[in-house]
Amino acid sequence: MQRPVIGVMPLWDGSRDSLWILPGYMDGIAGAGGLPLLLPLTTDEAALKQLAGICAGFLFTGGHDLSPSLYGREVSAFCGPVCEARDTMEKILFSIAVLEHHKSALGICRGIQLFNVLLGGTLYQDIPAQFTKSALSHQQQPPYNRPAHQVRIEPGSPLHEVLEAERLGVNSCHHQGIAELAPELIPMARATDGLIEGVCMKNKPFVWAVQWHPEMALDEESSRKLFRAFVAACL
Numbered sequence: 752m753q754r755p756v757i758g759v760m761p762l763w764d765g766s767r768d769s770l771w772i773l774p775g776y777m778d779g780i781a782g783a784g785g786l787p788l789l790l791p792l793t794t795d796e797a798a799l800k801q802l803a804g805i806c807a808g809f810l811f812t813g814g815h816d817l818s819p820s821l822y823g824r825e826v827s828a829f830c831g832p833v834c835e836a837r838d839t840m841e842k843i844l845f846s847i848a849v850l851e852h853h854k855s856a857l858g859i860c861r862g863i864q865l866f867n868v869l870l871g872g873t874l875y876q877d878i879p880a881q882f883t884k885s886a887l888s889h890q891q892q893p894p895y896n897r898p899a900h901q902v903r904i905e906p907g908s909p910l911h912e913v914l915e916a917e918r919l920g921v922n923s924c925h926h927q928g929i930a931e932l933a934p935e936l937i938p939m940a941r942a943t944d945g946l947i948e949g950v951c952m953k954n955k956p957f958v959w960a961v962q963w964h965p966e967m968a969l970d971e972e973s974s975r976k977l978f979r980a981f982v983a984a985c986l
């Protein structure tokens with residue numbers, strides 16, 4: 752049987768003017784039976800339309816902070832560097848591939864934030880500065896394959912069905928997070944401070960996103976289960 756081709760958003764290194772990727776994103780997909788395809792960084796709509804037809808699903812990877820203009824806010828002093836080309840590319844691809852063509856998508860870290868703002872939600876531009884009731888540290892030191900905090904998985908959610916657990920220790924490498932949740936997203940996991948760290952989209956076969964990094968913890972069965980669920984949804 753042919754493996755499903757899954758388009759992977761490239762990471763951008765501004766200091767080297769280079770594209771790059773963490774091997775875990777590719778390995779997570781390949782290990783689950785998919786064929787990962789690292790995408791070009793392009794805002795060419797015709798090219799993205801064609802890629803939307805070629806790929807059975809899309810992995811929206813981690814990376815730069817999203818431009819607050821995507822959710823109608825001014826840039827605060829705490830917002831990190833942005834990558835406008837990725838913002839534009841991912842907005843177009845999400846619209847064509849996910850919203851129009853119902854392709855499967857998994858968002859990781861920046862990915863969960865992207866889905867939320869494209870569907871009408873907002874972000875904390877900096878958790879320590881703006882989500883001050885949190886006593887958790889969401890930005891851990893390496894190694895990143897170790898859990899930094901716990902999340903509660905919503906009973907009865909699709910994530911609960913896949914992981915068969917109500918609590919999960921997860922890594923945490925983010926300083927931004929979901930503030931107001933988009934109406935079309937359903938929470939599937941929350942950190943113990945209440946921050947939403949797992950979502951799925953209503954009325955779509957598989958549009959899931961998590962705030963943690965399964966690609967950095969492929970030694971964990973929960974990470975592999977997540978990639979397997981994604982690849983199975985792309986078949």
Ligand code: MN
Binds near residue numbers: 889922923924
């Ligand atoms: Mn976290």
